[in-house]
Amino acid sequence: xxxxxxxxxxxxxxxxxxxxxxxxxxxxxxxxxxxxxxxxxxxxxxxxxxxxxxxxxxxxxxxxxxxxxxxxxxxxxxxxxxxxxxxxxxxxxxxxxxxxxxxxxxxxxxxxxxxxxxxxxxxxxxxxxxxxxxxxxxxxxxxxxxxxxxxxxxxxxxxxxxxxxxxxxxxxxxxxxxxxxxxxxxxxxxxxxxxxxxxxxxxxxxxxxxxxxxxxxxxxxxxxxxxxxxxxxxxxxxxxxxxxxxxxxxxxxxxxxxxxxxxxxxxxxxxxxxxxxxx
Numbered sequence: 001x002x003x004x005x006x007x008x009x010x011x012x013x014x015x016x017x018x019x020x021x022x023x024x025x026x027x028x029x030x031x032x033x034x035x036x037x038x039x040x041x042x043x044x045x046x047x048x049x050x051x052x053x054x055x056x057x058x059x060x061x062x063x064x065x066x067x068x069x070x071x072x073x074x075x076x077x078x079x080x081x082x083x084x085x086x087x088x089x090x091x092x093x094x095x096x097x098x099x100x101x102x103x104x105x106x107x108x109x110x111x112x113x114x115x116x117x118x119x120x121x122x123x124x125x126x127x128x129x130x131x132x133x134x135x136x137x138x139x140x141x142x143x144x145x146x147x148x149x150x151x152x153x154x155x156x157x158x159x160x161x162x163x164x165x166x167x168x169x170x171x172x173x174x175x176x177x178x179x180x181x182x183x184x185x186x187x188x189x190x191x192x193x194x195x196x197x198x199x200x201x202x203x204x205x206x207x208x209x210x211x212x213x214x215x216x217x218x219x220x221x222x223x224x225x226x227x228x229x230x231x232x233x234x235x236x237x238x239x240x241x242x243x244x245x246x247x248x249x250x251x252x253x254x255x256x257x258x259x260x261x262x263x264x265x266x267x268x269x270x271x272x273x274x275x276x277x278x279x
Contacts, residue, residue, distance in 0.1 A: 020053050020109055021138040022158045024073060026084070028133035029099060030120040037084055037098060040139050041073045043157045049074040049093035055110075056090075071098075073110055073136075080107040082136075099131060111136045176209050176256055180220060182231065184277065185246060186268040193218055193231055193246060205240035212237075220257060227254035246277065 022043050029037040041055035048054065055073040072090035075082050081104075083089070085097030099118040106112030113135065122129035141158035178199050185193040197211035197220045204210065211220040222229050223242035230236075232244030246266045253260035264277040 022141060023139040023144045024055055024110060025135075025137050025139040025143070026073070027135050027137075028131065029084070030118060030131070032098070032120055037071050039071075040144055041071075042144055044072075045157055047090075049090065050077050050079065054090055075107075075110075080104050082106070082110040082112070099134065111138060177258070180211055180257055182220070182246075185231075186266055186277070188245070188268055191217065203237075205237065210237055222254070226250065229253070229257045229260060247274070 020043075024041050025039070026041060027038050039057050041057055044054045044056050052075045057071045070087060071084060072087060073082065073084055074090050074093065076089075076095035077093040079095050082101050083095070083097035084099040085094070088094070089096045098120065099116055101110070101112040101115045102117070106115055114132065116131040116134040116136070117128045118131040118134065119128055139158075141160075144158040145160035176199075180197050181195070182197060183194050195213050195218075197213055197218075200210045200212050200219075205221040206224050206226060208222045212218065216234070218231060218233065219237040220229065220231050221237050221240065224240040226242055227250045228248040230242065230244035230248075231246040232241075235241075236243045245268065246264060248257075248260040248263045248265065253263055265274045266277045267274055
């Protein structure tokens with residue numbers, strides 16, 4: 001028989017299988033109205049599709065209720081091509097997604113330069129078109145972990161040791177302060193939303209602390225199942241309801257309210273329901 005001794009990170013009976021990276025970066029995908037497929041994709045521990053690793057973004061969080069909002073890089077069952085799809089497709093390894101590569105020529109791994117096609121930005125009448133600018137590249141764990149974390153050596157996944165008061169799978173969550181000050185909010189005839197907001201002992205909304213003014217009439221909190229912050233009254237905060245006078249857009253600064261500088265909106269002094277509050 002012909003027996004092979006593998007090298008260069010390849011394995012298999014004929015050394016035809018390339019060992020997959022713990023993370024990949026995707027760039028150049030067309031923008032969608034509902035989200036962005038570009039970014040870092042890290043390996044999902046214990047999950048395989050077609051015998052190969054599955055990768056997931058962390059853009060919308062990590063909880064079970066949020067997994068369907070993330071994007072996934074995986075190889076469909078019984079196929080030789082890689083796909084970018086949603087959680088429903090990845091959970092069943094379904095041959096369906098927003099981007100795919102041509103297969104066979106890059107079955108072993110997803111970094112297939114010049115081989116990708118997508119379903120966005122195509123000429124009229126075309127369901128799929130070439131994505132010449134799309135790049136899928138290996139991502140080093142140091143890049144995945146970033147400035148507030150140190151990579152932990154692991155052959156298959158990027159694990160991060162957090163520092164500087166940050167936490168989370170990629171150390172992206174800033175430990176929240178015991179108090180915040182709000183300034184620059186428009187004046188209301190019925191009250192002033194500016195001032196010091198201190199943490200309410202034992203009260204959480206969406207797993208994060210709730211803050212209130214010294215008079216106890218206004219609250220800073222994150223509504224249930226949301227990725228934005230709001231300022232509202234006691235009735236809304238009692239049920240963690242997504243209602244208030246000041247808020248931030250979703251998915252831009254969910255980790256902490258001070259990360260939302262320049263992102264706040266309010267509903268006073270506007271020509272529409274909400275307007276930017278840059279001050």
